Amino acid sequence: MSSTTSPAIVFDPAEGLRSREVSLRAAGPGEVEIEIRAAGVCHSDLHVVTGDWPSDRSLVLGHEAAGVVTATGPGVASLKAGDHVVLSWFAPCRRCRRCVAGMAWLCTGTKAVANTHPDGTTPFTDDQGEPVWPYLGLGAFTRRLVVPEVAAVKVPDELPFGIGALLGCSVTTGVGAVVNTAGVRPGESAVVIGTGGVGLSIVMGLRLVGADPVIAVDLSAERLATARRFGATHTLDGAATDVAAWCQREFGGVEYAFEAIGNPRIIGTLPDMLTSGGAAVLVGMAATGATATFNAFDLADQGKRILGCNYGSSIGELDIPKLARLYLSGHLPLDDLVGRTRPLSEAAAAFDDLRSNTGVRTILEP
Ligand SMILES: NC(=O)c1ccc[n+]([C@@H]2O[C@H](COP(=O)([O-])OP(=O)(O)OC[C@H]3O[C@@H](n4cnc5c(N)ncnc54)[C@H](O)[C@@H]3O)[C@@H](O)[C@H]2O)c1
Ligand SMILES: [Zn+2]
Ligand SMILES: [Zn+2]
Structure with a gap:
């Protein structure tokens, strides 16, 4: 699929929080392209905006999200177009000693915390062709993104996207x-x-x-x-x-x-x-x-x-589907955790909701 452009909520170290058009490259080997349907606004996004966690580069924010697979790159076996997925922000390498020991949440090989893909690149560029980096390896405050297969966890189609978004960070944690x-x-x-x-x-x-x-x-x-x-x-x-x-x-x-x-x-x-x-x-x-x-x-x-x-000492591929089932069987009252839903263009107001503790979790819909 050719490169597409869509608005994204970007934190720029010089200019702060702003909406910018970004281009997305196609999914490469082992990657999937996802259309975002819902993204929660977590305090870990706000830590970047307030400078608690300084960033020297422009970041597409957003790491608590759910959507639909729109394309898969070569070699992707576990997902296909049309699958509903929750994004997992701590994409493990599956090879380091911590991963092998079953502690994927402590993976030392992941690049997610350096805000890049596993190969050190980003799928996003701005209108000058300059790189814009995916926060926690995702960058979910936009319409479409590309992530490694291991960062997208298949969930049942009947799971509402807003609930799925919350499973991506706050609930799993x-x-x-x-x-x-x-x-x-x-x-x-x-x-x-x-x-x-x-x-x-x-x-x-x-x-x-x-x-x-x-x-x-x-x-x-x-x-x-x-x-x-x-x-x-x-x-x-x-x-x-x-x-x-x-x-x-x-x-x-x-x-x-x-x-x-x-x-x-x-x-x-x-x-x-x-x-x-x-x-x-x-x-x-x-x-x-x-x-x-x-x-x-x-x-x-x-x-x-x-x-x-x-990340709640969780392994996304195991724990996210488990939590989805617990919600669908009535054991987790997650509907009450979904607060106001706003369009992506109201991201600044959504951050104000978080700062002022207004409602519960605000959800952005691209
Ligand atoms: N460990 C992890 O992997 C992980 C994952 C996600 C988020 N987090 C972190 O968890 C924290 C909470 O995230 P969130 O999205 O729930 O934030 P939030 O802003 O929604 O919630 C923070 C709550 O703390 C309350 N609060 C603030 N100061 C207080 C005080 N002095 N006494 C009592 N209550 C007080 C606020 O009223 C608010 O309800 C953040 O630091 C975030 O970065 C950690
Ligand atoms: Zn690892
Ligand atoms: Zn979070």
């Missing part, structure tokens, strides 16, 4: 943090700090596994009301409450403390929320180079643990 990273069991207690798209998915995951109590903390009353619908047994206003003191007073500490903001000050307080042997799970991503401090004696003395969580 949040539910995975509970099920894979922490391995929470029925009746165990947990607190979740920050109930945006990722934190609400953690709450959903906790209900799925039968955790109790589930304490949700946020600054937004609307978010906390949503957390209650998703299964939180207690909600706390983070601005008005010393959460660690509350957890110790009410429950003698909790078994798991999930952070889903990326705030180093709050991350430093997680161990104080725990009972002995409990685990702090770092899901929120702080700014590049950020550090947090905690009571080192207490951590060792009380056998507490700190767990890092990238």
Whole structure:
């Protein structure tokens, strides 16, 4: 297929967030072309816009998306035109030691985090022929894109595209943090700090596994009301409450403390929320180079643990279809996580929704 041009939401280090026409090359060997139908706006896109994660190059943003395969390159065996897919932003190399050990979320061979395709190139160029790079190897805030086959996971046709988009990042990360990273069991207690798209998915995951109590903390009353619908047994206003003191007073500490903001000050307080042997799970991503401090004696003395969580310790090809089935069988109330739907041209307003915690997850439709 020849090169096509379409509007894309680009972060340019000099000019900030803007809409630009980009050209897309055809799918090469091992690649697929996808028409995007829905893309969620995640705080990991906002981290780039705010400069928390500096970029020296122009990026097509967007990494939480679903669409339809429109063309396949030579050698693609698992997908065909017309297949519905969810994009997986941590396309693993399948060859490094971590991949071979079954920990694809820690792949050392992926180039996705360097914002390129596996071969170090980009499928996008601007109207001057200059490269524009795919954020997290995807670049989903546009109409069409080309990705390696391993970054597109086939899902049932009946899965709504907006739900599929959320499976691409927030839900896989949040539910995975509970099920894979922490391995929470029925009746165990947990607190979740920050109930945006990722934190609400953690709450959903906790209900799925039968955790109790589930304490949700946020600054937004609307978010906390949503957390209650998703299964939180207690909600706390983070601005008005010393959460660690509350957890110790009410429950003698909790078994798991999930952070889903990326705030180093709050991350430093997680161990104080725990009972002995409990685990702090770092899901929120702080700014590049950020550090947090905690009571080192207490951590060792009380056998507490700190767990890092990238992509919910998930393997996209296994976990995304599993989560799709759980939604379709009524076990995950993901419809309530879909917020306002906006056309791609309203991307700036969608980022404002995220900054101001308006609604839940805003979905862009190209
Ligand atoms: N680990 C991963 O692989 C992974 C994947 C996706 C996103 N993330 C990260 O997770 C974080 C959350 O992403 P999101 O899209 O859900 O963001 P979001 O902006 O939708 O949600 C953040 C929530 O935190 C709340 N909050 C902010 N400050 C607070 C405070 N001091 N006390 C209590 N609540 C507070 C906000 O009100 C909001 O509801 C981001 O850092 C994002 O980059 C990590
Ligand atoms: Zn690998
Ligand atoms: Zn994300």
